Amino acid sequence: MNYLLILSLLFICSCTDYAEVKKTGAGSFIAPKSLRVKDYKIEKWRVGRPVRRQVVSKGIRIDVMFPRLSREDLDNILVEYSVNAWLLKVRRRSYAVNSVVGYIYIPLVVPGTQESNKYRRHQIKQGAFSIYYSAAALSKRFEGFECPAFDHNRYVDEVEIDERDTTLERLFVGKQTDDYVGAKVNQFSYSGNILNGGASILGDYTVQLALYNSDTKRRKSNFIELREVIRIVDEKTTNINGCEGFEIPIREEEGNKIEQFKWSR
Secondary structure, eight states: OHHHHHHHHHHHHHTOOOOEEEEOSSEEEEEOTTOEEEEEEEEEEEEOTTTOOEEEEEEEEEEEEOOOOOHHHHHHHHHHSOOOEEEEEEEEEETTEEEEEEEEEEESBOTTOOOSOGGGOOBOOEEEEEEEOHHHHSOHHHHTOSSOGGGOOEEEEEEEEEEOSOOOOOEEEETTOOEEOOSOEEOOOTTOOEEEOOSOOOEEEEEEEEEEETTTTEEOBOOEEOSEEEEEEEEEEOOOTTOTTOOOOOOGGGHHHHHHHHHHO
């Protein structure tokens, strides 16, 4: 039985489609074979008084598959180049607007396994982030309201993922690639990695990936763009019963966020 188990594990390991890594005197080039947008999910929000019988959307969650690195290549990148995370940059194109929605980092290895012994490290294979309407994005407390803030009454009705016929660029990590990221980078959280999409989240979204050190806020490689385009094609509105005249119960620490959203609408 043990013999069969060992054979099974060896078979699984041998079939892993690792990224191709080419080392040079200046650094390492990484060809990320498995990098892709895997799936999406529309996040439902049950609202209305008195028993939350209606449904709108908080937004959508997007799942990303990361490049798989061999144990030796993972060890080299973590130790030699002081990398500890993936940095995701999410862009939106809608009508004539092309803007950065935000940045999120996701650890390269499972938290708690970043030991000096490379055989105890476990690489994170995939991660997720969400693009939420502002009414749900500002805080967990807002996300729990039975009457959404800012008169939010929208739900996502149609989403498409289109894959462009392009070749993925290679990541390059080297000693000379070390740029400070001045923009706000959303901190990784098991409870959800949420970007604020605003009052409407219609548009085409693309994802760019780089290697990153979350402690120093320094980008350790170039950005490469994933092939997939996430298109939020249609959203509809509904009347929410029992929420007429609803006012946000404001907490002091949330006041600035509310004002910033009102000014940016």
